[in-house]
Amino acid sequence: MYNKGTIIPGLVIFVLLVTFPIWFNAFSTASTVPKIELPPGGEKECVASATEMRAKHMVLLNEWRDDVLRSGNKTAVTVGGKEYRRGLQTACMQCHTNKDKFCDSCHTYTSVNVYCWDCHLTPDVAAAKKEKH
Amino acid sequence: MKYAFSFLAVIALILIAWLGSQIPGMPYLFGVALPYLAMIIFLGGCVYKVVQWAKSPVPFPIQTTCGQGKSLDFIKHNRLEAPSTNGEVVARMFLEVVTFRSLFRNTKSEIHEGPYITYESSKWLWCFALIFHYSFFSIVVRHLRLFLDPVPAWIGWWEFVDGLFEVGAPTWYISDVGLVVGCLLLFSRRLITRHVRYISLVNDYFPLVLIFAVAVTGILMRFFLRADIDIVNIKQLTVGLVTLSPVIGAKIGAIFYIHVFLVCVLIAYFPFSKLMHFAGVFLSPTRNLRNDSRAVRHINPWNPKILPHSYAGYEDEFREFMVNADIPVEKELTPSKDE
Structure with missing residues (x-):
């Protein structure tokens, strides 16, 4: 083999780069696989089934935002006799009150960086703000 | 019908993964065994290829130069196009790898009435290659979020820049569009340009179709076929793969196995295909030699050893x-x- 001095370090760098996730995980503390927290209030019904929400909640939230905020159509949705005002704070977070345990646990685990909280407030922060004013 | 064969082969692969993953127990084959096997073939094959290349002697200094070589002091030396030191070679090689300068020089020749032959710059290949390769690279980096736990912050920044337009939810990435468009452009180039079509082989079309199918299945999984695609569940499997303790927690949709199987085929096929240009570019004697044949004698490594005899x-x-x-x-x- 010619040019061993460059070929071998090159190959070593290549193998280390490709196997980078193995080294990274070996030297970092693994997080536990997140488990979603069910609503603390004990509600069982949502605007859609759990599987559908798991797959499409982001699409639903986007559609609500566009409809309510951009088209000005503020009609509420009624599912199973219960009326929901379409909105993250007005509907979702009424039951799923804990952002950390319900939203963030999975989003952080899979590095999904949502921009909901650029505008919205969690119930705790909203209550704290209300007290101030 | 070289391109039709590529499509048929990829469709067959999709069917194998789709039907195969529905058989009980088979998810472990498609989700665990094949990824490991493919990765071993990829690493072993790439190292083997590079070692084989490194064993081949370079009998002549055959660097291609596109500028004035180093000469007398009053003749201006083009350091990038005719590098004479290691540093200049590294600079030239870096720009070749990062900006594809040799594709930038692509020309098109045409015969007009007369007959006259004309040469004109043709930058399409360079442009398509940039779109394709950078999208591919960005997608590979973004996929690290499924393999690293906890996910480092810089991957989040990378995703932010890639999804800068914030179109839809989940966000569309620029690189997703870039990869699909890049595949289509490079494929149509092979079909439309007559002389390129003439020299194109199955092993030119097949990787393009395969990468196209990988991109499309990935996009389908992210946006459209969401049944049983729970990213937490998938990340549990992918992190399990790289911590050597894989588990499939709950049922995962067939589109995931199709995507993974196509990727496995791609990376296992890598070392035996033209895709090895990712390593070959570093080992091209036309690029990695110094243009100093007038200053330093290049000795053919297979020359017999003849001692001077006075x-x-x-x-x-x-x-x-x-x-x-x-x-x-x-x-x-x-x-x-x-x-």
């Missing part, structure tokens, strides 16, 4: 015979003691 040495070796044949010698034979 006339004095020659005479020492054959003096007796020379004297016997009456050939004049510079140094006479020393008379032996018995005479």
